[in-house]
Amino acid sequence: MxxxxxxxxxxxxxxxxxxxxxxxxxxxxxxxxxxxxDAVLTGIGTVLADDPRLDVRLAPTKRQPDLVVVDSGLRTPLDAQLFGLERGLHIYCGGGTDSGQAAAIKARGARLVALPGPLGRVDLRSMLLDLPRHGIKVLxxxxxxxxxxxxxxxxxxxxxxxxxxxxxxxxxxxxxxxxxxxxxxxxxxxxxxxxxxxxxxxxxxxxxxxxxxxxxxxxx
CATH class of the missing domain: 3.40.430.10 (Dihydrofolate Reductase, subunit A)
Incomplete structure (x- = not known):
């Protein structure tokens, strides 16, 4: 962290x-x-406040790390800078993966996963168990x-x-x-x-x- x-x-x-x-x-x-x-993790609060890219620009790199976003309520803007870069994008939500917003996020190339936890939040422990299955071991x-x-x-x-x-x-x-x-x-x-x-x-x-x-x- x-x-x-x-x-x-x-x-x-x-x-x-x-x-x-x-x-x-x-x-x-x-x-x-x-x-x-292997990937950078951020939350929807940071996405909404800063619209970050969270890629590697100020140091040499042979590859860009994937980006993981915790977005319980699927509020990621479709014009956010995190889309469109040549890297994997994983968005974890608390549900609603059959909504129009979910379909639009998937259409932008993101992998969308619902892992509902208490109070509609994302189950963070389950998320960390899921990420290694997709090649992400260092977060x-x-x-x-x-x-x-x-x-x-x-x-x-x-x-x-x-x-x-x-x-x-x-x-x-x-x-x-x-x-x-x-x-x-x-x-x-x-x-x-x-x-x-x-x-x-x-x-x-x-x-x-x-x-x-x-x-x-x-x-x-």
Whole structure:
């Protein structure tokens, strides 16, 4: 899971403005990491807010990773930039695959899969079990706070790739939305693999500890 933000953990201003918190060097490095994956995962909130391409443009690559979109209500605009690129496009929804919108999305070349979960959302665990059947084993997440939080809370994140800019934003959007937690023992505890300078920013690579070890780590 890749996130970019300020020193106080904000990925955007309250109005959603995030271009650009981190430096050109960090963005190019992020594209290089994006290119290592079999696919990039994002959510419908990011698609609607930013209309991203989420391809590799700022680093050399021999192939473009597939794109995976979590879109519970099939709200992906048919003129979104994610269509029309030479790569696989996988859209997971919570149902309604027999609708006119579903037919139009399929006509644009997307693979559409309904995996309904609670409250009409996409069953994320089932999605991650389905993707390897289509050649996707390394998944690079670039999503908003809601989907990031859902993946973390479900225990579906192995590694965090964090670009941290030397600035403070105060109020703003967090890197992940979950909680509030009732105790420190419920926190997601990380092991730092590396911390390096990329231009003026820091690149932090950290792995999630198994949840069973969290309470011991926080009480030590």
């Amino acid at each position: 890749k996130v970019a933000g300020s020193l106080d953990g904000r990925t955007a201003l309250p109005n959603g403005d995030s271009r650009w918190i981190t430096s050109p060097q960090a963005r190019a490095d992020g594209h290089a990491w994006r290119g290592r994956a 690079h997440v670039e999503a908003g706070a809601v989907l990031n939080g859902a993946l973390l809370q479900a225990g579906l994140v192995d590694e965090l790739l964090i670009y941290m800019a030397p600035c403070l934003l105060g109020e703003g959007l967090p890197l992940a939305q979950f909680g509030p937690l009732g105790a420190l023992a419920q926190a997601h505890v990380l092991n730092f693999d590396s911390i390096e300078r990329v231009g003026p920013d820091l690149r932090i690579v950290a792995r999630l500890r198994p949840r069973g070890s969290d309470a011991e780590a926080l009480s030590a």
